[in-house]
Amino acid sequence: MGHGRTTPRACAAGAVSAALVAGAVIGLAPAAQATTPGVRFVDIAGDGGTVLKANVVTPAGADGSHTYPLIVLPTSWGLPQVEYLAQAQQLADSGYVVLSYNVRGFWQSGGEIEVAGPPDVADASKVIDWALANTPADPRHVGMAGVSYGAGISLLAAAHDQRIKAVAALSGWADLVGSIYSGRTQHVQAMAVLDGSATLTGRESPELRQVFDDLYSSRLSKEQEMIDWGRKRSAVTYVDQLNRNGAAVMLANAWGDTVFPANQYADFYQKLTVPKRLELRPGDHATAELTGLFGLPNDVWTDTERWFDHYLKGADNGVDHEQPVRLESRSGGGYEGYPDWKSVAATRRKIALAGSTTIRANVDSGADGGIVFLSSVLDQVAQLPPVASLPLLPRRWAAVWQSERYADAQRVRGTAQLHTTLTPTAESGTLVAYLYDVGPLGLGKLISNAPYTWHGRTPGEPFDVDLDLFSTAYDVPAGHRLALVVDTVDPLYIEHNPSGAQLTFSSPADDPSYVSVPLREQ
Numbered sequence: 001m002g003h004g005r006t007t008p009r010a011c012a013a014g015a016v017s018a019a020l021v022a023g024a025v026i027g028l029a030p031a032a033q034a035t036t037p038g039v040r041f042v043d044i045a046g047d048g049g050t051v052l053k054a055n056v057v058t059p060a061g062a063d064g065s066h067t068y069p070l071i072v073l074p075t076s077w078g079l080p081q082v083e084y085l086a087q088a089q090q091l092a093d094s095g096y097v098v099l100s101y102n103v104r105g106f107w108q109s110g111g112e113i114e115v116a117g118p119p120d121v122a123d124a125s126k127v128i129d130w131a132l133a134n135t136p137a138d139p140r141h142v143g144m145a146g147v148s149y150g151a152g153i154s155l156l157a158a159a160h161d162q163r164i165k166a167v168a169a170l171s172g173w174a175d176l177v178g179s180i181y182s183g184r185t186q187h188v189q190a191m192a193v194l195d196g197s198a199t200l201t202g203r204e205s206p207e208l209r210q211v212f213d214d215l216y217s218s219r220l221s222k223e224q225e226m227i228d229w230g231r232k233r234s235a236v237t238y239v240d241q242l243n244r245n246g247a248a249v250m251l252a253n254a255w256g257d258t259v260f261p262a263n264q265y266a267d268f269y270q271k272l273t274v275p276k277r278l279e280l281r282p283g284d285h286a287t288a289e290l291t292g293l294f295g296l297p298n299d300v301w302t303d304t305e306r307w308f309d310h311y312l313k314g315a316d317n318g319v320d321h322e323q324p325v326r327l328e329s330r331s332g333g334g335y336e337g338y339p340d341w342k343s344v345a346a347t348r349r350k351i352a353l354a355g356s357t358t359i360r361a362n363v364d365s366g367a368d369g370g371i372v373f374l375s376s377v378l379d380q381v382a383q384l385p386p387v388a389s390l391p392l393l394p395r396r397w398a399a400v401w402q403s404e405r406y407a408d409a410q411r412v413r414g415t416a417q418l419h420t421t422l423t424p425t426a427e428s429g430t431l432v433a434y435l436y437d438v439g440p441l442g443l444g445k446l447i448s449n450a451p452y453t454w455h456g457r458t459p460g461e462p463f464d465v466d467l468d469l470f471s472t473a474y475d476v477p478a479g480h481r482l483a484l485v486v487d488t489v490d491p492l493y494i495e496h497n498p499s500g501a502q503l504t505f506s507s508p509a510d511d512p513s514y515v516s517v518p519l520r521e522q
Contacts, residue, residue: 039085044130046104047122050111053081054101054127057092062136069312070137072127073100074120076286077149078197080107086295091305095313097137101127103149105202112205113198115176116152116233124157128164139163141312145304147171147289148259155235158249159242166311168250168304171286173260174268177230182261183467185430185451186215186494189372190259218494220455236264239271248275248311252300254283255330255472256376258369258492262471263415266341275311275320278341279303280473281328284376327413330379331475336520344473345414345518351482353420353513357399358504361497365398365487367434369449372492388434390483391442399505401515402438402483410476414518416448416469418484421513423462423504428455430495431486431503435469435515438481447482448472451493462506484515 039055046052059068071091073084081102088098104123105113114120124144131137143166144154151172158164173179180187180194195212198204204212211229214222231237242249249272253265262280269278279300281288292298303326309315323337325344338344370376370386379385393400418433430453436444448469457463476482486505488497507513 039088042134044101044127046111046126047119050104050119050123051109052101052104052123052127053108054099055081055085055088056131056135057085057088057098058135059092059095059097062097064136067136067138068095068097069141069143069308070097070099070128070131070135071143071145071308071312072124072131073098074124074144074146074150074153075100075102075106076147077194078106078201083147083293087292087301090295091308094305094309096308097131097135099127099131099135103153105205107201112203113208114205115208116149116156118232120153121156121160124153125161128161141165143167143308143312145170145308147286147293152176152233152235155242155249156233156238158245158247159235159238162245164245164247166248166250166308168252168307170252170289170300170304171254171257171260172251173264174235174251175264176234177227178264178267179260181215181226181230182263183450183452184455185453185496186218187258187492188216188494189492191215193259193372216494218496236268236271239268243273246274248307250277250279250304250307252279252281252288252303254281254285254288254376254380255470256283256379257285258372258376259285263468266415266471269325270341277303277307277319277324277326279326280471282330282376283380284373287373287377287380327473329411329473329475330385331383331473333475336473341414344520346521347519348516349410349519350514350516351401351403351484352507353401353484353505353515354507356504356506358502359395359397359399359487361429361488361495361501361503362499363397364489364491365393365485367393367398367432367485367487368490369432369434369446369492386446388436388444388446388485389442390436390438390444390485393485398485398487400483400485403481405479405481406476407478408522409478410480410482410517411520411522412447412472412474412476412517413520415471416518417516418465418467418469419514419516420465421462421506421508421511422465423460423506424454424457424501425459425503426498426501427457427459429453429488429497429501429503430493431465431488432490432493433467433469433515434485435517436483436485437474437476438483439477440479444483444485447474447476449490451490453496455496464511482517
Protein backbone atom coordinates (compact mmCIF):
# COMPACT_ATOMS: atom_id res chain seq x y z
CA MET A 1 0.00 0.00 0.00
CA GLY A 2 2.86 2.37 0.66
CA HIS A 3 2.64 6.04 1.49
CA GLY A 4 -0.86 7.43 1.20
CA ARG A 5 -2.76 10.62 1.81
CA THR A 6 -6.19 11.38 3.19
CA THR A 7 -7.87 14.77 3.21
CA PRO A 8 -9.73 16.69 5.95
CA ARG A 9 -12.75 16.64 3.67
CA ALA A 10 -12.68 12.84 3.60
CA CYS A 11 -12.46 12.60 7.38
CA ALA A 12 -15.30 15.08 7.79
CA ALA A 13 -17.46 13.13 5.36
CA GLY A 14 -16.80 9.97 7.34
CA ALA A 15 -17.89 11.65 10.55
CA VAL A 16 -21.05 13.00 8.91
CA SER A 17 -21.91 9.58 7.48
CA ALA A 18 -21.35 7.91 10.83
CA ALA A 19 -23.75 10.40 12.36
CA LEU A 20 -26.30 9.59 9.68
CA VAL A 21 -26.05 5.91 10.49
CA ALA A 22 -26.52 6.66 14.19
CA GLY A 23 -29.56 8.79 13.35
CA ALA A 24 -31.10 5.94 11.42
CA VAL A 25 -30.64 3.70 14.45
CA ILE A 26 -32.42 6.15 16.74
CA GLY A 27 -35.29 6.57 14.31
CA LEU A 28 -35.84 2.90 13.59
CA ALA A 29 -36.20 1.59 17.12
CA PRO A 30 -39.36 3.35 18.36
CA ALA A 31 -41.12 3.11 15.03
CA ALA A 32 -40.58 -0.62 14.76
CA GLN A 33 -41.44 -1.37 18.38
CA ALA A 34 -44.68 0.58 18.13
CA THR A 35 -45.89 -1.51 15.19
CA THR A 36 -44.99 -4.97 16.57
CA PRO A 37 -46.54 -5.44 20.01
CA GLY A 38 -46.41 -9.25 19.64
CA VAL A 39 -42.65 -9.53 19.33
CA ARG A 40 -40.84 -11.87 21.70
CA PHE A 41 -37.33 -10.81 22.78
CA VAL A 42 -34.95 -13.66 23.54
CA ASP A 43 -31.30 -14.44 24.29
CA ILE A 44 -29.57 -17.02 22.11
CA ALA A 45 -26.25 -18.68 22.87
CA GLY A 46 -24.08 -18.21 19.82
CA ASP A 47 -20.71 -19.73 19.00
CA GLY A 48 -18.65 -20.23 22.14
CA GLY A 49 -21.64 -19.30 24.30
CA THR A 50 -21.64 -15.63 23.25
CA VAL A 51 -25.07 -14.14 24.00
CA LEU A 52 -26.91 -12.84 20.94
CA LYS A 53 -29.88 -10.56 21.54
CA ALA A 54 -32.75 -11.54 19.27
CA ASN A 55 -36.47 -11.27 18.65
CA VAL A 56 -39.03 -13.66 17.21
CA VAL A 57 -42.29 -12.97 15.42
CA THR A 58 -44.58 -15.90 14.59
CA PRO A 59 -47.75 -16.11 12.52
CA ALA A 60 -50.90 -15.09 14.40
CA GLY A 61 -52.62 -18.08 15.90
CA ALA A 62 -49.59 -20.37 15.69
CA ASP A 63 -50.30 -23.04 18.29
CA GLY A 64 -47.62 -25.62 17.56
CA SER A 65 -49.96 -27.88 15.59
CA HIS A 66 -47.97 -27.33 12.40
CA THR A 67 -44.73 -25.73 11.26
CA TYR A 68 -43.92 -22.67 9.18
CA PRO A 69 -40.97 -21.66 6.99
CA LEU A 70 -38.22 -19.90 8.93
CA ILE A 71 -36.48 -16.67 7.91
CA VAL A 72 -33.41 -15.54 9.88
CA LEU A 73 -32.37 -11.89 9.67
CA PRO A 74 -28.90 -10.85 10.95
CA THR A 75 -28.71 -7.11 11.62
CA SER A 76 -26.90 -4.55 9.52
CA TRP A 77 -23.60 -3.05 10.66
CA GLY A 78 -24.28 -0.79 13.63
CA LEU A 79 -28.05 -1.23 13.77
CA PRO A 80 -29.99 -2.75 16.72
CA GLN A 81 -32.08 -5.91 16.70
CA VAL A 82 -35.30 -3.96 16.09
CA GLU A 83 -34.06 -3.03 12.59
CA TYR A 84 -36.27 -5.55 10.76
CA LEU A 85 -39.36 -5.59 12.99
CA ALA A 86 -41.65 -3.93 10.46
CA GLN A 87 -40.65 -6.44 7.77
CA ALA A 88 -40.69 -9.31 10.28
CA GLN A 89 -44.32 -8.55 11.11
CA GLN A 90 -45.27 -8.49 7.44
CA LEU A 91 -43.49 -11.77 6.81
CA ALA A 92 -45.08 -13.35 9.87
CA ASP A 93 -48.50 -12.22 8.64
CA SER A 94 -47.67 -14.08 5.41
CA GLY A 95 -46.95 -17.32 7.28
CA TYR A 96 -43.29 -17.23 8.30
CA VAL A 97 -41.50 -17.59 11.59
CA VAL A 98 -39.07 -14.66 11.58
CA LEU A 99 -36.06 -14.43 13.87
CA SER A 100 -33.91 -11.28 13.86
CA TYR A 101 -30.72 -11.12 15.89
CA ASN A 102 -28.06 -8.59 16.72
CA VAL A 103 -24.76 -9.85 15.37
CA ARG A 104 -21.96 -10.27 17.87
CA GLY A 105 -20.03 -7.19 18.92
CA PHE A 106 -22.88 -4.71 18.40
CA TRP A 107 -25.31 -3.20 20.87
CA GLN A 108 -26.40 -5.61 23.62
CA SER A 109 -25.05 -8.77 22.00
CA GLY A 110 -21.85 -10.14 23.49
CA GLY A 111 -18.47 -10.64 21.92
CA GLU A 112 -16.49 -8.39 19.60
CA ILE A 113 -16.97 -7.37 15.95
CA GLU A 114 -15.49 -10.12 13.79
CA VAL A 115 -16.58 -8.72 10.37
CA ALA A 116 -18.37 -11.86 9.20
CA GLY A 117 -15.53 -14.06 10.40
CA PRO A 118 -15.90 -17.74 11.36
CA PRO A 119 -17.61 -16.93 14.69
CA ASP A 120 -20.31 -14.93 12.85
CA VAL A 121 -20.93 -17.79 10.41
CA ALA A 122 -21.12 -20.24 13.30
CA ASP A 123 -23.51 -17.87 15.11
CA ALA A 124 -25.94 -18.06 12.18
CA SER A 125 -26.10 -21.84 12.48
CA LYS A 126 -26.59 -21.59 16.24
CA VAL A 127 -29.48 -19.19 15.70
CA ILE A 128 -31.10 -21.65 13.28
CA ASP A 129 -30.60 -24.44 15.85
CA TRP A 130 -32.35 -22.33 18.48
CA ALA A 131 -35.25 -21.44 16.19
CA LEU A 132 -35.86 -25.06 15.24
CA ALA A 133 -35.88 -26.06 18.92
CA ASN A 134 -37.96 -23.17 20.27
CA THR A 135 -40.39 -22.05 17.55
CA PRO A 136 -42.78 -23.80 15.13
CA ALA A 137 -40.16 -23.51 12.37
CA ASP A 138 -39.92 -26.09 9.59
CA PRO A 139 -36.33 -27.46 9.31
CA ARG A 140 -36.90 -28.23 5.62
CA HIS A 141 -37.64 -24.61 4.72
CA VAL A 142 -35.05 -22.22 6.13
CA GLY A 143 -34.08 -18.88 4.58
CA MET A 144 -31.77 -16.02 5.50
CA ALA A 145 -31.86 -12.39 4.49
CA GLY A 146 -30.30 -9.14 5.53
CA VAL A 147 -29.21 -5.67 4.57
CA SER A 148 -25.52 -4.75 4.33
CA TYR A 149 -23.66 -6.71 7.04
CA GLY A 150 -26.62 -9.04 7.38
CA ALA A 151 -26.47 -9.73 3.64
CA GLY A 152 -22.80 -10.71 3.74
CA ILE A 153 -23.34 -13.00 6.74
CA SER A 154 -26.37 -14.60 5.05
CA LEU A 155 -24.35 -15.51 1.94
CA LEU A 156 -21.49 -16.92 4.01
CA ALA A 157 -23.89 -18.90 6.19
CA ALA A 158 -25.58 -20.43 3.13
CA ALA A 159 -22.18 -21.61 1.93
CA HIS A 160 -21.54 -23.36 5.25
CA ASP A 161 -24.99 -24.61 6.35
CA GLN A 162 -26.92 -26.87 4.00
CA ARG A 163 -30.19 -26.26 5.85
CA ILE A 164 -30.45 -22.80 4.28
CA LYS A 165 -32.52 -23.12 1.11
CA ALA A 166 -32.92 -19.48 0.05
CA VAL A 167 -31.06 -16.20 0.59
CA ALA A 168 -31.86 -12.55 -0.11
CA ALA A 169 -28.66 -10.50 0.21
CA LEU A 170 -29.54 -6.81 0.03
CA SER A 171 -26.86 -4.12 -0.35
CA GLY A 172 -24.21 -6.58 0.70
CA TRP A 173 -20.85 -7.81 -0.43
CA ALA A 174 -19.56 -10.99 -1.99
CA ASP A 175 -15.99 -9.69 -2.27
CA LEU A 176 -14.85 -7.61 0.69
CA VAL A 177 -11.45 -6.83 -0.83
CA GLY A 178 -13.05 -5.78 -4.11
CA SER A 179 -15.38 -3.51 -2.15
CA ILE A 180 -13.15 -1.39 0.09
CA TYR A 181 -9.83 -1.99 -1.71
CA SER A 182 -10.74 -2.11 -5.39
CA GLY A 183 -8.01 -1.05 -7.78
CA ARG A 184 -5.58 -1.64 -4.89
CA THR A 185 -6.87 1.60 -3.41
CA GLN A 186 -8.33 2.24 0.05
CA HIS A 187 -11.89 3.57 -0.09
CA VAL A 188 -11.30 5.89 2.85
CA GLN A 189 -14.78 7.41 3.21
CA ALA A 190 -16.39 3.96 3.21
CA MET A 191 -13.83 2.81 5.77
CA ALA A 192 -14.59 5.85 7.94
CA VAL A 193 -18.31 5.06 7.87
CA LEU A 194 -17.71 1.48 8.98
CA ASP A 195 -15.10 2.44 11.57
CA GLY A 196 -17.09 5.35 12.97
CA SER A 197 -20.37 3.47 13.31
CA ALA A 198 -18.60 0.48 14.88
CA THR A 199 -17.03 2.79 17.45
CA LEU A 200 -20.43 4.32 18.23
CA THR A 201 -22.46 1.13 18.46
CA GLY A 202 -20.12 -1.80 19.04
CA ARG A 203 -16.80 -3.24 20.21
CA GLU A 204 -14.12 -3.73 17.59
CA SER A 205 -11.93 -6.80 17.97
CA PRO A 206 -8.16 -6.19 18.15
CA GLU A 207 -7.86 -7.83 14.74
CA LEU A 208 -10.38 -5.44 13.18
CA ARG A 209 -8.71 -2.43 14.83
CA GLN A 210 -5.39 -3.52 13.36
CA VAL A 211 -6.91 -3.94 9.89
CA PHE A 212 -8.38 -0.42 9.99
CA ASP A 213 -5.07 1.02 11.23
CA ASP A 214 -3.10 -0.78 8.51
CA LEU A 215 -5.49 0.48 5.83
CA TYR A 216 -5.44 4.08 7.06
CA SER A 217 -1.64 4.12 7.33
CA SER A 218 -1.09 2.37 3.98
CA ARG A 219 1.26 -0.29 5.30
CA LEU A 220 2.32 -2.13 2.16
CA SER A 221 4.01 -4.82 4.27
CA LYS A 222 0.56 -5.75 5.61
CA GLU A 223 -1.21 -5.79 2.24
CA GLN A 224 -1.28 -9.56 1.67
CA GLU A 225 -2.29 -10.17 5.27
CA MET A 226 -5.19 -7.74 4.84
CA ILE A 227 -6.23 -9.36 1.54
CA ASP A 228 -6.20 -12.82 3.15
CA TRP A 229 -8.32 -11.46 6.01
CA GLY A 230 -10.84 -10.07 3.54
CA ARG A 231 -11.03 -13.19 1.39
CA LYS A 232 -11.87 -15.31 4.43
CA ARG A 233 -14.90 -13.05 4.86
CA SER A 234 -16.05 -13.05 1.21
CA ALA A 235 -18.73 -15.34 -0.20
CA VAL A 236 -16.92 -15.46 -3.55
CA THR A 237 -14.19 -17.49 -1.80
CA TYR A 238 -16.78 -20.16 -1.00
CA VAL A 239 -18.85 -19.96 -4.18
CA ASP A 240 -18.25 -23.63 -5.01
CA GLN A 241 -19.62 -24.64 -1.59
CA LEU A 242 -22.59 -22.34 -2.06
CA ASN A 243 -23.32 -23.84 -5.45
CA ARG A 244 -23.07 -27.38 -4.05
CA ASN A 245 -25.45 -26.54 -1.21
CA GLY A 246 -27.96 -25.25 -3.74
CA ALA A 247 -29.57 -22.32 -1.91
CA ALA A 248 -31.50 -19.99 -4.23
CA VAL A 249 -29.74 -16.60 -4.12
CA MET A 250 -31.26 -13.17 -4.70
CA LEU A 251 -28.79 -10.26 -4.83
CA ALA A 252 -29.91 -6.61 -4.73
CA ASN A 253 -27.76 -3.50 -4.69
CA ALA A 254 -27.64 0.16 -5.74
CA TRP A 255 -25.61 1.57 -8.63
CA GLY A 256 -24.06 4.23 -6.42
CA ASP A 257 -23.22 2.04 -3.42
CA THR A 258 -20.06 3.67 -2.04
CA VAL A 259 -19.45 0.88 0.49
CA PHE A 260 -20.07 -2.24 -1.61
CA PRO A 261 -19.95 -1.31 -5.33
CA ALA A 262 -22.24 -3.09 -7.77
CA ASN A 263 -19.36 -4.63 -9.75
CA GLN A 264 -18.49 -7.21 -7.13
CA TYR A 265 -22.11 -8.40 -6.94
CA ALA A 266 -22.36 -8.69 -10.72
CA ASP A 267 -19.11 -10.68 -10.88
CA PHE A 268 -20.31 -12.98 -8.10
CA TYR A 269 -23.70 -13.43 -9.77
CA GLN A 270 -22.01 -14.81 -12.87
CA LYS A 271 -20.23 -17.47 -10.78
CA LEU A 272 -23.45 -18.79 -9.25
CA THR A 273 -25.02 -21.93 -10.74
CA VAL A 274 -27.98 -22.08 -8.32
CA PRO A 275 -31.35 -20.40 -8.92
CA LYS A 276 -30.42 -16.72 -8.84
CA ARG A 277 -31.61 -13.17 -9.35
CA LEU A 278 -29.77 -9.84 -9.57
CA GLU A 279 -31.49 -6.49 -9.00
CA LEU A 280 -29.71 -3.13 -9.36
CA ARG A 281 -31.32 0.27 -8.73
CA PRO A 282 -30.38 3.92 -8.23
CA GLY A 283 -29.14 4.92 -4.80
CA ASP A 284 -26.32 4.39 -2.34
CA HIS A 285 -25.62 1.87 0.37
CA ALA A 286 -28.88 0.43 1.73
CA THR A 287 -30.94 3.40 0.54
CA ALA A 288 -33.01 1.28 -1.87
CA GLU A 289 -34.24 -0.89 1.03
CA LEU A 290 -34.62 1.88 3.60
CA THR A 291 -38.33 2.69 3.30
CA GLY A 292 -39.16 -0.99 3.68
CA LEU A 293 -37.54 -1.02 7.12
CA PHE A 294 -40.28 1.38 8.20
CA GLY A 295 -42.98 -0.87 6.77
CA LEU A 296 -43.60 1.33 3.74
CA PRO A 297 -44.07 -0.07 0.21
CA ASN A 298 -40.69 -1.04 -1.20
CA ASP A 299 -39.81 -2.96 -4.36
CA VAL A 300 -36.75 -4.65 -2.87
CA TRP A 301 -38.64 -6.10 0.08
CA THR A 302 -41.60 -7.06 -2.12
CA ASP A 303 -39.28 -9.05 -4.38
CA THR A 304 -37.58 -10.56 -1.32
CA GLU A 305 -40.90 -11.91 -0.05
CA ARG A 306 -41.76 -13.24 -3.50
CA TRP A 307 -38.37 -14.97 -3.60
CA PHE A 308 -39.02 -16.70 -0.29
CA ASP A 309 -42.63 -17.49 -1.16
CA HIS A 310 -41.42 -19.49 -4.17
CA TYR A 311 -38.29 -21.14 -2.79
CA LEU A 312 -39.48 -21.79 0.78
CA LYS A 313 -43.25 -22.19 0.33
CA GLY A 314 -43.32 -23.48 -3.23
CA ALA A 315 -45.68 -20.70 -4.38
CA ASP A 316 -46.20 -20.59 -8.13
CA ASN A 317 -45.78 -16.81 -8.32
CA GLY A 318 -43.70 -16.66 -11.50
CA VAL A 319 -40.53 -15.31 -9.90
CA ASP A 320 -38.57 -18.24 -11.33
CA HIS A 321 -39.77 -17.47 -14.87
CA GLU A 322 -38.99 -13.76 -14.91
CA GLN A 323 -35.82 -12.35 -16.44
CA PRO A 324 -33.31 -12.94 -13.62
CA VAL A 325 -31.36 -9.71 -14.11
CA ARG A 326 -33.52 -6.69 -13.30
CA LEU A 327 -32.16 -3.17 -13.64
CA GLU A 328 -33.48 0.34 -13.14
CA SER A 329 -31.63 3.14 -14.91
CA ARG A 330 -30.49 6.13 -12.86
CA SER A 331 -32.17 8.23 -15.57
CA GLY A 332 -35.61 6.71 -14.94
CA GLY A 333 -37.82 4.78 -17.31
CA GLY A 334 -38.81 1.77 -15.19
CA TYR A 335 -37.32 -1.69 -14.89
CA GLU A 336 -35.48 -3.59 -17.60
CA GLY A 337 -35.12 -7.37 -17.68
CA TYR A 338 -32.23 -9.40 -19.08
CA PRO A 339 -31.53 -13.15 -19.25
CA ASP A 340 -28.03 -12.71 -17.80
CA TRP A 341 -25.48 -10.05 -16.90
CA LYS A 342 -23.61 -10.32 -20.20
CA SER A 343 -26.77 -9.38 -22.10
CA VAL A 344 -27.05 -6.04 -20.30
CA ALA A 345 -24.59 -4.49 -22.76
CA ALA A 346 -25.64 -5.34 -26.31
CA THR A 347 -22.64 -3.55 -27.79
CA ARG A 348 -19.62 -1.43 -26.86
CA ARG A 349 -18.48 1.92 -28.13
CA LYS A 350 -14.79 2.78 -27.89
CA ILE A 351 -13.63 6.34 -27.36
CA ALA A 352 -10.04 6.79 -28.46
CA LEU A 353 -7.68 8.39 -25.95
CA ALA A 354 -5.34 9.77 -28.56
CA GLY A 355 -2.07 11.62 -28.18
CA SER A 356 0.22 12.00 -25.19
CA THR A 357 -0.90 13.87 -22.07
CA THR A 358 1.03 14.62 -18.88
CA ILE A 359 -0.60 15.66 -15.62
CA ARG A 360 0.80 16.54 -12.21
CA ALA A 361 -0.27 14.78 -9.04
CA ASN A 362 -1.32 15.82 -5.52
CA VAL A 363 -3.99 18.38 -6.47
CA ASP A 364 -7.73 17.76 -6.76
CA SER A 365 -8.68 18.92 -10.24
CA GLY A 366 -12.35 19.39 -9.38
CA ALA A 367 -13.43 16.07 -10.88
CA ASP A 368 -14.63 13.97 -7.93
CA GLY A 369 -16.76 10.94 -7.17
CA GLY A 370 -18.76 12.88 -4.58
CA ILE A 371 -19.38 12.29 -0.88
CA VAL A 372 -20.27 8.88 0.48
CA PHE A 373 -24.06 8.45 0.79
CA LEU A 374 -24.96 12.08 0.11
CA SER A 375 -24.04 12.28 -3.58
CA SER A 376 -25.69 9.04 -4.65
CA VAL A 377 -28.80 9.78 -2.60
CA LEU A 378 -29.14 13.09 -4.45
CA ASP A 379 -28.79 11.14 -7.68
CA GLN A 380 -31.42 8.65 -6.49
CA VAL A 381 -34.07 11.17 -5.46
CA ALA A 382 -33.38 14.08 -7.81
CA GLN A 383 -31.13 12.71 -10.59
CA LEU A 384 -28.39 15.11 -9.49
CA PRO A 385 -25.05 13.27 -9.67
CA PRO A 386 -21.71 15.00 -8.96
CA VAL A 387 -20.87 17.52 -11.69
CA ALA A 388 -17.78 19.17 -13.13
CA SER A 389 -17.32 21.88 -15.75
CA LEU A 390 -15.02 20.24 -18.26
CA PRO A 391 -13.83 23.48 -19.90
CA LEU A 392 -12.73 24.72 -16.45
CA LEU A 393 -10.89 21.58 -15.35
CA PRO A 394 -7.20 22.57 -15.13
CA ARG A 395 -5.28 20.45 -17.66
CA ARG A 396 -2.21 20.70 -15.45
CA TRP A 397 -3.92 18.27 -13.04
CA ALA A 398 -6.55 16.54 -15.20
CA ALA A 399 -6.36 14.66 -18.49
CA VAL A 400 -9.52 15.07 -20.57
CA TRP A 401 -10.76 13.26 -23.67
CA GLN A 402 -14.17 13.74 -25.28
CA SER A 403 -16.23 11.91 -27.87
CA GLU A 404 -18.10 13.49 -30.72
CA ARG A 405 -21.59 14.81 -30.03
CA TYR A 406 -24.11 11.96 -30.37
CA ALA A 407 -27.20 12.35 -32.51
CA ASP A 408 -29.05 9.65 -30.54
CA ALA A 409 -29.32 8.87 -26.86
CA GLN A 410 -26.62 6.56 -25.54
CA ARG A 411 -27.97 4.10 -22.96
CA VAL A 412 -24.96 3.13 -20.87
CA ARG A 413 -25.46 -0.27 -19.23
CA GLY A 414 -22.84 -2.29 -17.40
CA THR A 415 -19.14 -1.78 -16.82
CA ALA A 416 -17.03 0.75 -18.75
CA GLN A 417 -13.41 -0.32 -19.22
CA LEU A 418 -10.32 1.87 -19.45
CA HIS A 419 -7.17 0.75 -21.27
CA THR A 420 -4.19 3.06 -21.48
CA THR A 421 -0.40 3.21 -21.32
CA LEU A 422 0.96 5.04 -18.28
CA THR A 423 4.46 6.33 -17.63
CA PRO A 424 4.91 7.58 -14.03
CA THR A 425 7.80 9.48 -12.54
CA ALA A 426 7.53 7.55 -9.25
CA GLU A 427 7.38 3.86 -8.36
CA SER A 428 3.99 4.24 -6.59
CA GLY A 429 0.95 6.31 -7.40
CA THR A 430 -2.80 6.57 -7.82
CA LEU A 431 -5.11 7.72 -10.60
CA VAL A 432 -8.88 8.10 -10.61
CA ALA A 433 -10.85 7.75 -13.84
CA TYR A 434 -14.24 9.42 -14.37
CA LEU A 435 -16.80 8.95 -17.15
CA TYR A 436 -19.01 11.99 -17.74
CA ASP A 437 -22.15 12.88 -19.64
CA VAL A 438 -21.28 16.31 -21.10
CA GLY A 439 -24.01 18.75 -22.12
CA PRO A 440 -23.81 21.56 -24.71
CA LEU A 441 -22.33 24.04 -22.19
CA GLY A 442 -19.59 21.64 -21.08
CA LEU A 443 -21.17 20.68 -17.75
CA GLY A 444 -20.36 17.06 -17.04
CA LYS A 445 -22.61 14.79 -14.96
CA LEU A 446 -20.80 11.85 -13.44
CA ILE A 447 -21.70 8.48 -14.91
CA SER A 448 -19.06 6.36 -13.18
CA ASN A 449 -15.59 6.38 -11.67
CA ALA A 450 -12.94 4.06 -10.23
CA PRO A 451 -9.49 4.34 -8.62
CA TYR A 452 -6.27 2.57 -9.58
CA THR A 453 -3.08 2.33 -7.53
CA TRP A 454 0.30 0.83 -8.41
CA HIS A 455 3.45 0.03 -6.45
CA GLY A 456 6.92 -1.15 -7.37
CA ARG A 457 7.02 0.29 -10.89
CA THR A 458 10.19 1.60 -12.50
CA PRO A 459 10.01 5.40 -12.82
CA GLY A 460 10.02 6.49 -16.46
CA GLU A 461 9.05 3.04 -17.73
CA PRO A 462 5.59 2.70 -19.37
CA PHE A 463 3.11 -0.01 -18.39
CA ASP A 464 -0.45 -0.95 -19.32
CA VAL A 465 -3.39 0.06 -17.15
CA ASP A 466 -6.65 -1.86 -17.43
CA LEU A 467 -9.39 -0.61 -15.13
CA ASP A 468 -13.07 -1.48 -14.77
CA LEU A 469 -15.14 1.51 -13.75
CA PHE A 470 -18.04 0.91 -11.38
CA SER A 471 -21.03 -0.65 -13.13
CA THR A 472 -23.99 1.60 -13.82
CA ALA A 473 -27.09 2.29 -15.90
CA TYR A 474 -27.38 5.83 -17.22
CA ASP A 475 -28.95 7.43 -20.31
CA VAL A 476 -26.89 10.08 -22.11
CA PRO A 477 -29.31 12.43 -23.94
CA ALA A 478 -29.08 13.04 -27.66
CA GLY A 479 -26.83 15.99 -28.45
CA HIS A 480 -24.47 15.24 -25.53
CA ARG A 481 -20.94 13.84 -25.48
CA LEU A 482 -19.14 11.27 -23.38
CA ALA A 483 -15.90 12.31 -21.72
CA LEU A 484 -13.17 10.54 -19.80
CA VAL A 485 -11.29 12.51 -17.16
CA VAL A 486 -8.28 11.22 -15.21
CA ASP A 487 -6.73 12.93 -12.21
CA THR A 488 -4.90 11.85 -9.05
CA VAL A 489 -6.91 13.05 -6.02
CA ASP A 490 -10.44 12.21 -4.89
CA PRO A 491 -11.80 12.53 -1.32
CA LEU A 492 -13.36 9.08 -1.64
CA TYR A 493 -9.97 7.39 -1.79
CA ILE A 494 -6.46 7.40 -0.32
CA GLU A 495 -3.93 8.48 -2.95
CA HIS A 496 -0.34 7.26 -3.15
CA ASN A 497 1.39 9.85 -5.31
CA PRO A 498 4.65 11.28 -3.92
CA SER A 499 4.94 15.07 -3.93
CA GLY A 500 5.82 16.37 -7.36
CA ALA A 501 4.92 13.18 -9.20
CA GLN A 502 3.78 13.33 -12.82
CA LEU A 503 1.79 10.87 -14.93
CA THR A 504 2.02 10.63 -18.72
CA PHE A 505 -0.71 8.87 -20.69
CA SER A 506 0.11 7.75 -24.23
CA SER A 507 -1.51 5.77 -27.02
CA PRO A 508 1.05 3.64 -28.93
CA ALA A 509 0.15 2.76 -32.49
CA ASP A 510 0.37 -0.96 -31.75
CA ASP A 511 -1.64 -0.68 -28.51
CA PRO A 512 -3.98 2.31 -28.68
CA SER A 513 -5.60 3.68 -25.53
CA TYR A 514 -9.37 3.80 -25.20
CA VAL A 515 -12.35 3.70 -22.90
CA SER A 516 -14.90 1.06 -23.86
CA VAL A 517 -18.46 2.07 -22.97
CA PRO A 518 -21.17 -0.63 -22.71
CA LEU A 519 -24.44 0.28 -24.40
CA ARG A 520 -27.90 -1.18 -24.33
CA GLU A 521 -29.47 -2.08 -27.66
CA GLN A 522 -30.85 1.16 -29.11
